[in-house]
Amino acid sequence: MSLVVYVAAALLALAAVVIYRRPAAGTGARSPLTVSTAVAIALAALVFVCSAPVTLAVVNGVTGIPNFGAPLTYGLLSAYSCSLLILLIHWRGGPPERMRRTVRRSVTAYAALIVAIVVLFVLADSDTERLADLDTYYATTPLMREMIVLYLLGHTVATVVMCVLCLKWQREVTGLLRTGLRLIMASSVLDLLGFQLTKYTAVAARWAGGDLDFLSTGVAPPLAALAALLSSAGFTLPRLLPPLRAHWRCLGDHRRLRPLWSRVGFVSTAPKPPSGWWQSPRQRLHWREVAIHDALLALAPYFDDGVREHARDIAARAGRPPHQARMAGEAEMLVDAARRAAAREQPLDPPSTYRLHATEVSDSSGLVELAHALRHSAVATAAREGTVRTSHGLNHG
Incomplete structure (x- = not known):
């Protein structure tokens, strides 16, 4: 599983670097949309790196706290969920004051969620290190149970909001922007059904005395990686494809001018x-x-x-x-x-x-x-x- 998430993290990190290194045309500056896109994709990469069992073992060993990687990963996942909402706010646009107000509300809500995750972890009894099945192993443990449900709910809220907004906006746009929104929609649906639903099902099975841990440990991670890659493609293609097409046209015109240049260049x-x-x-x-x-x-x-x-x-x-x-x-x-x-x-x-x-x-x-x-x-x-x-x-x- 570590290899899968590391590959996904590497691809996401590459996309974040490419996006961030493209300043706004003619200004040399990076717009809030560019920054928020790069930050969201970079946070997704961090989430995958931190969720890998190898990384979790290192983090737990360095800190000396069993399962310290859990609140770290869940906090980053919550920050990623918040960054998606902020990205959608900047992508949608509108009056600056309204955008700033909506961003502040989103940051406040998810900051409170991250604080709650940390507090619940500190107060909970989680001395047994679990690198791959923490969600199901501690599904019935007081406070850990609440922490797990909170991080899942926070991610679900952001994903549902994305689905609703993308479904609404794709009726108002055309071309690459609509293609990007459809990719984001597909990634959100895959995240809901492939990652979150399997996690909820595995946790609920533990509550009912059953064992469907394979859904949480074997099914959810690769589907989450695929969803994140689709989402990144949806956000980056509308921004990167036009300049790539322009570069390709310039290369073609440069090549097509060769006969003329060879004739008159002297x-x-x-x-x-x-x-x-x-x-x-x-x-x-x-x-x-x-x-x-x-x-x-x-x-x-x-x-x-x-x-x-x-x-x-x-x-x-x-x-x-x-x-x-x-x-x-x-x-x-x-x-x-x-x-x-x-x-x-x-x-x-x-x-x-x-x-x-x-x-x-x-x-x-x-x-x-x-x-x-x-x-x-x-x-x-x-x-x-x-x-x-x-x-x-x-x-x-």
Whole structure:
């Protein structure tokens, strides 16, 4: 069982670190939602670490108090339950004063619960160390019995509140947020039925003189781990997936701009940024865009409108739509300008006043289109082989 909970704890800790290391966009600061998400997931990881029999044995041995790990684990579980409510409060949003008031009430209620758990443990008679079956072993012991029921009830209240709120909110949202809420709903139901119900059943069986301890020791822990992982996925996916998608798009655009960069990069004078693995895909893409635009500006004096129009007309006669024909013409003109610049020929006089499509759009889509035209346009391919340039030269000859 220790291995299962340690693996779950490691995954949760990793999710908490990833969430916390992502400050609010453009501010460098971490929002209350980011902090509360990271804290809730980190507390879940701590709960799993502390509930492992190996950890319990170490804690009990270090403190010299039999079963000291029990109130520690139950207190952390109660703090985790409270953190889930706080996270939901920040996720839902609303007037700041109302949010602060609700947070204070939640903290006060669960702080009182944690104090009650500790007091009951101190007053109870629990001298026999139990590492895996404390809930059922002490289910009929005065004060320990109450402590066990209290921590279960505190966790149940938080879970039920989560179910109700998620069920209500998922009707009001769409997309990734709805997916996240559904994952949280699934985790809450699994927690209620897989962890809490089995714990209640095993404890009640002891009260009735029976023995269903396997539910508490064998069934509840892995289901609780699965529920916590689902819950973490529900909270993190809506926050992490959009930037991950953006990073992936930046990587794709950076790769798609390679043909254009390889063609015009030799004339760019844009200063190179410090290289390193820590540069984000967005930073790499931004520098390549700046460098390409700088190169296009340097090649503008070599733009030949006749080359562009000739290539555009060929593409149009081949059945290309107007925009694709325009891009094919621009690609051929750019190939010709790069050739002239590489050969150190004189710029055209008078220079062309034509404006590339890539300079008319604010994002990288125009450059990507131009790079695509350079790579896939039949006209640009012919230009690279010299056929179009030759025929154009004959037409002007």
